[in-house]
Amino acid sequence: MNFAGKTAVVTGGSRGLGRAVCLELAAGGANVALCYAGNEAAARETVAACEALGAKALAVRCNVAEAGEVKALMDAAVKTFGRIDILVNNAGITRDGLLMMMKEDDFDAVIDANLKGTFLCMKAAARQMVKQRYGRIVNLSSVVGLRGNAGQVNYAASKAGVIGMTKSLAKELAGRNITVNAVAPGFIGTDMTAAMPEAAKTAVLAAIPMGRMGAPEDVAKAVAFLAGDGAAYITGQVLAVDGGMAM
Ligand code: NDP
Numbered sequence: 001m002n003f004a005g006k007t008a009v010v011t012g013g014s015r016g017l018g019r020a021v022c023l024e025l026a027a028g029g030a031n032v033a034l035c036y037a038g039n040e041a042a043a044r045e046t047v048a049a050c051e052a053l054g055a056k057a058l059a060v061r062c063n064v065a066e067a068g069e070v071k072a073l074m075d076a077a078v079k080t081f082g083r084i085d086i087l088v089n090n091a092g093i094t095r096d097g098l099l100m101m102m103k104e105d106d107f108d109a110v111i112d113a114n115l116k117g118t119f120l121c122m123k124a125a126a127r128q129m130v131k132q133r134y135g136r137i138v139n140l141s142s143v144v145g146l147r148g149n150a151g152q153v154n155y156a157a158s159k160a161g162v163i164g165m166t167k168s169l170a171k172e173l174a175g176r177n178i179t180v181n182a183v184a185p186g187f188i189g190t191d192m193t194a195a196m197p198e199a200a201k202t203a204v205l206a207a208i209p210m211g212r213m214g215a216p217e218d219v220a221k222a223v224a225f226l227a228g229d230g231a232a233y234i235t236g237q238v239l240a241v242d243g244g245m246a247m
Contacts, residue, residue: 010032
């Protein structure tokens with residue numbers, strides 16, 4: 001993929017899928033502004049890895065659920081690199097539990113980070129993209145947002161909501177040369193899935209037609225496709241990257 005001269009903002013770029021996305025875009029020549037919630041050491045590692053690929057990179061601590069911090073992130077990207085061509089809304093959390101046991105705080109925290117965070121980042125970046133008359137927004141949803149999952153009503157609501165926002169904003173911005181798409185990963189090897197109980201992992205693996213979990217790079221390549229010029233006429237779509245789970 002060729003992203004020379006392009007600037008990408010990637011939320012949650014310190015670890016997991018976000019780091020793989022940063023590296024995929026950096027390998028194509030993009031400048032990368034990534035944010036992280038608190039893990040500064042990991043964010044620095046991503047920056048160093050992007051730089052080792054010959055790209056310029058910047059890490060900003062930013063809670064995506066806070067409008068002021070999101071504005072500061074986008075301002076830093078524009079100040080450093082001059083524009084925002086690509087936004088990847090990847091930052092996300094889980095706070096699993098069966099509905100009858102789920103605390104209100106756990107519902108709110110997941111909606112704030114995953115859904116409101118995506119809203120705030122899209123809103124802040126869209127202003128810049130409209131000025132440029134160019135933009136590519138890719139949102140991380142999940143197979144759970146498509147199919148639901150016991151123990152994840154909060155997470156499923158946030159990820160289904162991301163799909164609704166993706167399609168709505170795609171319609172709002174289609175005439176401005178800005179595409180908005182989502183990727184719905186299945187079961188990918190990161191810290192998020194490492195935290196799952198063994199019995200749950202075994203059950204999920206049994207539901208994957210390809211019989212294995214995915215790698216962060218599998219998702220990063222799909223994100224890069226939707227962020228690239230080859231996807232110029234694709235908007236409002238949800239691309240499942242899940243070994244066949246959601247079909
Ligand atoms: P990880 O838990 O490995 O990493 C989460 C990343 O998000 C970290 O960089 C973390 O920063 C950052 N983050 C968390 N909360 C915030 C916040 N409020 N503000 C800014 N950054 C934040 O997650 P994954 O890589 O596994 O998942 C990435 C995305 O993909 C998520 O949206 C997830 O829901 C989605 N997804 C993942 C799947 C999987 O199987 N792994 C499947 C389907 C979807 P820090 O390092 O500072 O904590």
